[in-house]
Amino acid sequence: MSQPSNPVNLHGAVDLSAIAAPKPPAPSESTPAGLVVDVSEATFNDVIQQSMTVPVVVMLWQVGEGQSIALNPTMEALATEYGGKFVLARVDVAANPRIAQVFQAQTVPSVLAVLKGQPLPLFQGNYPAEQLRPVLDQVLQAAQENGVTGTMEVDENGAGEQQGAEPVEPPLPPHIQAAYDAIEADDLDGAAAAFQSALEENPRDEEAAAGLAQVELLRRIAGLDPAAVLAAADEAGAGDLAAQLPAADVEVASGKLADGYARLLGVIRVSAGDDRDAARTRLLELFQLAPHDAPEVVKARRDLAVALY
Template sequence: MSTPNNPAQRPGGPAAPDRFASRAVDLGALKEASEQRQRAAERTREEAASGQKIPRSAVVTAESFEQDLVVRSTQVAVILLLGSPRAEGCDEMSAEFTRLAEAQDENGQPVQWVFREVNVDTTPEIAQALQVQQVPTVLALAAGRPLTNFEGVQPAEQIGQFVDAVVRTVEGRLPGLPESDGDAGNGDGDAAGTASTDGASDADPRFDAAAELLEEGDYRGAVSVYDRIISESASDEENGAETAAEARSARVTALLLERTADGNADEIDELLLAGEREQAFDTLIEQIRTTAGDERTAARDRLLEIFAMYDAGDPGVIDARTRMASALF
């Protein structure tokens, strides 16, 4: 039995899974992030106008894939179970995820995640698109991208821990379901209004400007915008730290897109784009430790180049610098 890639076990929360994220990252899709947000906003307005409650658990089809997974994950976390009635334990896991998802309406708090399920027998194209290799597979999504995953049957206790860790990771980072989703899902009016307002204010014009530059392929211009956001955030005592952190993360993505604009992303680029920074560090440090000559020098120079992309005080960078020094000397 596989053990969940439990986000709670990692200091930094869930990381993108090696297999899903590193192979599924598409540079073209990243450049279309701005367009995706616009589509998501339009769908959200349509849902708000309809006044219908969004299901806390549902089966995904090829027709509902974009709305129920990609768009929905820009609002709240989506936990997806890819299973089959023929596979032992899938029905039990589905029932537990469904119970937990629907229980959110009972505590009067905003809904923070939804459960979606794919039957790989009837919709194999979705399983193929996600490169599923084992049934059941559970994948958590946020902002249209993978957060973490696990394979194999897990007991109810582990499922609950997995859900809790995903919720903690996305808390405060997604706008929430449309305000009209229902009094049942979003608690009192103030809570619902807060979620909606935060989602609207998420469209910080500075970030929108950077996103437009990314879409146009002006990566250097986007980096300049993010640099300005980081600088201006220093005077914002209330939200400055969070805004700066978001800008630093986006800045790294812009630099990576600039580097890989020709479509020739190597293993290290893919790891970084997938959010697997520590694994990228480990890979290069191991190359320094086990190679010599030009190959060793290239690994060192690449590592220094990556360090320069991040804040010098980043604990992960400081740790990697220390390990690089040990490998070199």
């Protein structure tokens, strides 16, 4: 786990301005509106534009993951404490893997600042508020030095002016809401049962299917040491199904879709019978965790057709 670090100088940083799911829990009712926003790939460019005038702190997390669950209330509380001096943008990497790839996130949670469209890596993992305040103070100092001096206005009642917030969505179907509530409570078995109930009612419910695939992935990687899993897979042969399956899960969970897909395609190319079927089934399950038109999914589907026929 990396320690919180000072933000780097903006000179030479990667420009994010060209970047144009399971539902995360809503911000706490005590958090003024607009200080915490949930960001998708479709709305991320709005956040990048907002960083031209107001400092944005991006939290790459995963709904249901232990350290993410622990860090989230701390970051929400700090956003409220700082009273609009920065916006906290939460990105669920499982639902938005391309954002994780752009930031080259290796683990969750990972936290970065974005100033004038430029990312500044801050820290990875979960830390108490007293260790994070100095990091945020340094972000605000860097923002001041680079002319990013805007703030989110918070009125005397604690309400913040909405900027870049997503529109209010209609209530979720009961089974789907129950599943997300279970994920927030770290009850993966309950979430899986709720998603399964939703699919029994409507087998074509794509949100339930994607949610179930995510929960199954979380259950499979729980307790795994990612570095050890990947090292074991790299030492094993491409056809070693027992080594390659968890490695593909770890890579996809960390946002490395292309690597995880390629790993399973390697198994399919050199295997036959049950092993080949198992690798193909897992690959199809992992496809559900990304948009149908994601470049990684499109390419992997094409490669799968070639490998099979």
